[in-house]
Amino acid sequence: MREGYGVTPRLHCFGESGNAYKAALTLTLCGIAWEPVWVDFFRGGARRTEYLRLNPMGEVPALDLGDRVLSQSGAIQLWAAERTGRLLGPDREETLRWLFFDNHKVSAQAGMLRFLGNFLAPDRRDPAVLAWLSGRLRAALKVLEARLSEGFWLAGEEPTIADLACCGYLFYPEPFGFDRADWPAIDRWLDRIAALPGWQHPYDLMPRREGASPSLGPLT
Amino acid sequence: MREGYGVTPRLHCFGESGNAYKAALTLTLCGIAWEPVWVDFFRGGARRTEYLRLNPMGEVPALDLGDRVLSQSGAIQLWAAERTGRLLGPDREETLRWLFFDNHKVSAQAGMLRFLGNFLAPDRRDPAVLAWLSGRLRAALKVLEARLSEGFWLAGEEPTIADLACCGYLFYPEPFGFDRADWPAIDRWLDRIAALPGWQHPYDLMPRREGASPSLGPLT
Numbered sequence: 001m002r003e004g005y006g007v008t009p010r011l012h013c014f015g016e017s018g019n020a021y022k023a024a025l026t027l028t029l030c031g032i033a034w035e036p037v038w039v040d041f042f043r044g045g046a047r048r049t050e051y052l053r054l055n056p057m058g059e060v061p062a063l064d065l066g067d068r069v070l071s072q073s074g075a076i077q078l079w080a081a082e083r084t085g086r087l088l089g090p091d092r093e094e095t096l097r098w099l100f101f102d103n104h105k106v107s108a109q110a111g112m113l114r115f116l117g118n119f120l121a122p123d124r125r126d127p128a129v130l131a132w133l134s135g136r137l138r139a140a141l142k143v144l145e146a147r148l149s150e151g152f153w154l155a156g157e158e159p160t161i162a163d164l165a166c167c168g169y170l171f172y173p174e175p176f177g178f179d180r181a182d183w184p185a186i187d188r189w190l191d192r193i194a195a196l197p198g199w200q201h202p203y204d205l206m207p208r209r210e211g212a213s214p215s216l217g218p219l220t
Numbered sequence: 221m222r223e224g225y226g227v228t229p230r231l232h233c234f235g236e237s238g239n240a241y242k243a244a245l246t247l248t249l250c251g252i253a254w255e256p257v258w259v260d261f262f263r264g265g266a267r268r269t270e271y272l273r274l275n276p277m278g279e280v281p282a283l284d285l286g287d288r289v290l291s292q293s294g295a296i297q298l299w300a301a302e303r304t305g306r307l308l309g310p311d312r313e314e315t316l317r318w319l320f321f322d323n324h325k326v327s328a329q330a331g332m333l334r335f336l337g338n339f340l341a342p343d344r345r346d347p348a349v350l351a352w353l354s355g356r357l358r359a360a361l362k363v364l365e366a367r368l369s370e371g372f373w374l375a376g377e378e379p380t381i382a383d384l385a386c387c388g389y390l391f392y393p394e395p396f397g398f399d400r401a402d403w404p405a406i407d408r409w410l411d412r413i414a415a416l417p418g419w420q421h422p423y424d425l426m427p428r429r430e431g432a433s434p435s436l437g438p439l440t
């Protein structure tokens with residue numbers, strides 16, 4: 001389905017970003033047509049003057065609607081869901097609760113852990129920081145695992161933007177201490193998400209830097 | 221102003237929690253009457269079975285409305301603002317953007333840094349983790365400083381829940397590497413927030429453990 005925008009929304013993103021993936025997947029599953037604009041994040045593309053004019057937070061993703069720019073994946077997800085009436089779930093407060101939980105406790109740790117462990121030069125990785133982040137991520141995954149042991153989706157009887165937020169980093173192949181075999185309820189939930197009509201893997205949904213392996217290509 | 225609830229909302233909180241402060245301050249400035257319920261967080265009060273029944277995330281704050289419980293400070297803030305039509309600002313997307321930025325980048329780092337540096341036994345503080353978190357917090361504060369150099373409030377011409385989120389940890393006296401003198405625009409913004417009618421310092425708004433100094437009392 002194509003929404004009636006004056007211009008097609010342009011999502012500034014890069015394939016390796018789970019935060020961008022949350023926005024890209026939500027737009028897609030809400031049926032909003034969008035175009036990717038690749039950001040050369042690993043070579044400072046989100047810190048360049050031109051990009052900072054678009055998004056002063058210096059972050060990916062940013063969604064350019066032509067007359068305005070949205071940023072922060074959670075805000076983009078909420079915008080898409082409210083605009084289309086999809087993926088909000090039967091209980092908005094519960095959806096928001098898990099959406100914020102993701103931003104606070106899941107993706108903040110998972111994204112950083114994966115970045116430090118895979119995309120940063122090894123001599124800049126501090127084992128103490130990796131260990132600390134791993135502990136924090138494990139605590140958050142325990143909460144998800146417990147929740148998903150009791151139900152199919154995080155915020156009720158149907159998938160919501162909260163599910164698409166919390167899974168943001170969990171489909172990636174690069175190792176960061178998350179092994180689906182250790183988390184059976186999360187594992188089954190990821191299978192359910194991947195079975196949603198229109199679902200795509202982050203590396204299929206968003207462009208990556210030239211020369212990146214489609215399946216596993218950490219920078220070193 | 222007292223809202224017409226069947227019961228007075230009870231905020232499970234403790235004075236040292238900036239995340240609880242965001243909820244407490246928002247409820248107060250929205251004119252919603254509430255009662256605090258002190259959580260003995262530092263002695264595991266948020267991990268006890270009874271509390272986990274209330275909030276399976278094991279977190280503070282949680283807002284008990286009698287027939288349901290809300291958690292995650294951002295979700296509570298949004299609930300209060302939407303219920304009363306206050307503190308949403310003229311541009312909801314912009315308010316949400318800064319609200320998520322806080323959860324992702326500001327309070328997540330500031331809260332953890334302050335906790336590790338002040339409320340955890342010194343032998344459990346890892347200097348590498350503190351240094352890493354300090355760098356992350358500094359990057360987020362730079363974004364706030366730049367934004368507040370251009371305007372009085374984060375999300376437009378009036379105060380919003382985004383301001384009350386981002387300031388969540390910045391009024392506390394315990395040192396965690398944030399010195400208002402280093403951030404003049406943030407400093408003036410905190411003065412503006414403190415001048416809002418009804419504003420209270422976190423240690424005046426929420427109960428603390430017995431024996432805690434009213435001004436400065438880190439556990440060691």
